[in-house]
Amino acid sequence: MNALAELAATGRIAVRYRVATADVGAVAEAVRIEQTIEYPLELITDGFIRDEVVGQVEDVTQRASGSEFTLSFHPDVAGGELSQLLNLLWGNVSLFECVRVVDVALPDAVLDVFFGPRFGLAGLRVLLDAPHRPLLTTAIKPMGLPAADLGEMAATLAIAGFDIVKDDHGLANQPWAPFRERVRTVSAAVAEANAASGNHCLYMPSLNVPSDRQVEAAYFAKESGAGALLVLPGLAGLDAMRSLADDPALGLPIMAHPSFQGSLVVNADQGLRHGLLFGLLARLAGADLSIFPSHGGRFSFSPEACADIADSCRRPLGGIAPIWPAPGGGMTLERVDEIANFYGLDVALLIGGALHRGNLAANATALAEKVRELGSAPTATMP
């Protein structure tokens, strides 16, 4: 058990920060105040507030570069709610230029508040009748196509054997394929394709909708026959995703899209470690699958960041189920073996626009066959 996990085992919220300035001790002092009382510490006369409510410095490690420190917090500071937990982890400190959160450990008292993903790794394997292999997912696109064309494309992918066919996340309520028309049309097309093929493809509309219509849109999707939901937590808010996942009457698998979240992770000296955002927080917020740009593309995460995300999606986390890392970007038939070797079989492959070079049906079928071979190969192992 590492030092953070040991702190969490004592019931404290533990956060490890890396600091790109010389005066790590001063930053640690500033952060423990800024994230809790925002008040001059020397004016606090109440012993409980000074000793329990204010964050405590647990460790300061000064290095020539990349100094680190650990704070711990009373679990009640998080108030039993995801929004305040997020605020505690990365609220005001997000305004500091030189601080990155590199690790978080949560005590059971905090983890137990969250249901996490409704399906997760195991639940989607059952739902999709895919006991061993990677999942195969892609998006209908490009923006500008009418709903009927998007429906035809989705049907082709469903018949080929794709597990999830999602809206491109930028499909919103544009005049070319308005939300309701698109969801109705594509849901019907995928249902028909499933009936004809015996496949279990889920159509996943993008809930890129106004905040005050999100619940209505989610239920409209369900009632139209859509089998899953794509949520953009960088725009909708992580807690809005959590509220959809927690709704038992809705009960649809959720995939998180990283739109608008990039600045939280891509700046080396600032933000959150990749796996914390796309693994830990995605799970607390109820995602069953977590999209990120896989290594190997032109503007993509490093192999280390990708491995961190995959590990953070799947490692033990109290009673919260493991979820599917969904690497996207630059995925082709030729790279499937490489990608499965890197991520293992508990991965949802998100295939991009290259699928459309040549014949879509033939490309999609070849990919689906390739992925099914992976699941039955006796040598397939987890990394």
Add this chain to the structure above:
Amino acid sequence: MNALAELAATGRIAVRYRVATADVGAVAEAVRIEQTIEYPLELITDGFIRDEVVGQVEDVTQRASGSEFTLSFHPDVAGGELSQLLNLLWGNVSLFECVRVVDVALPDAVLDVFFGPRFGLAGLRVLLDAPHRPLLTTAIKPMGLPAADLGEMAATLAIAGFDIVKDDHGLANQPWAPFRERVRTVSAAVAEANAASGNHCLYMPSLNVPSDRQVEAAYFAKESGAGALLVLPGLAGLDAMRSLADDPALGLPIMAHPSFQGSLVVNADQGLRHGLLFGLLARLAGADLSIFPSHGGRFSFSPEACADIADSCRRPLGGIAPIWPAPGGGMTLERVDEIANFYGLDVALLIGGALHRGNLAANATALAEKVRELGSAPTATMP
């Protein structure tokens, strides 16, 4: 009229990007695809999609450092909704390490979709009976105090002449002062203080609440007598703030808090220009006041960034009202003249914990008198 405004005048959404890599042309090509069709351009046979839906490169300016390019987009790509407009401006491109949005110009067709702030600069001057002077605001704190103590503190500030007394944004639903108890207690205390003093102080609870209880919490606050709302758009989502501002039955002024938003602006080569987030987007999303850390503190924005935010809050923007820049951090009685000289009188001063050094009532009264003097001084001018 600058080049971006000229593009907007032709009906296009115009976005200017700065790029920290050598190959600016390739980045421009990647971004115009990534933010729209996410599909190989050479496979597009439909002329409308290729010419209208895909972003267009309007200008590429290569420099030894800080190359820039301008893209323009068909207004329908934004789909008439804030969430998709945000996705267009900073969705997938947020995952690029080397790109910063430095300017945005929106055509009337897009601006006209948004109501913007319900009160804005002028509306709050009427509501608070403050025709000329800066507004004076602060937070009740620290976290850990019971509701009764917070109420007493709020009453002291209301009697002293503060315009807005907000919850510290980290006050959520902690056991020491749960949301409903706190809102009820502090609202009553401020109402009593106003009745006794003849002042117009607004108590502004923090809507740091679960997403699915945000509307209920806002109405609970209103029905309890709270006069305004603090929203955390970095956690709740900018569009959730917009939905609260747009609700005519709610009708309360809204202050935006920058929690969780820092990574969007503080990395020099990545993210959004400060004024775009805390000015333009805050206004589109309905904030009446926009908080940011003013220059002069230890971990605060530069004077240039602060001036940019203040200008972006107050400059003409179609039919969308100007709003209050609300600089916070390191504000003391001694700095009021300097701050008013920098920002002018159309500013909401957010006074921090230093107010509590010594006697709160005396400090608060001195500040309120000082701010009222500013509003009546014949030499007071806008910068």
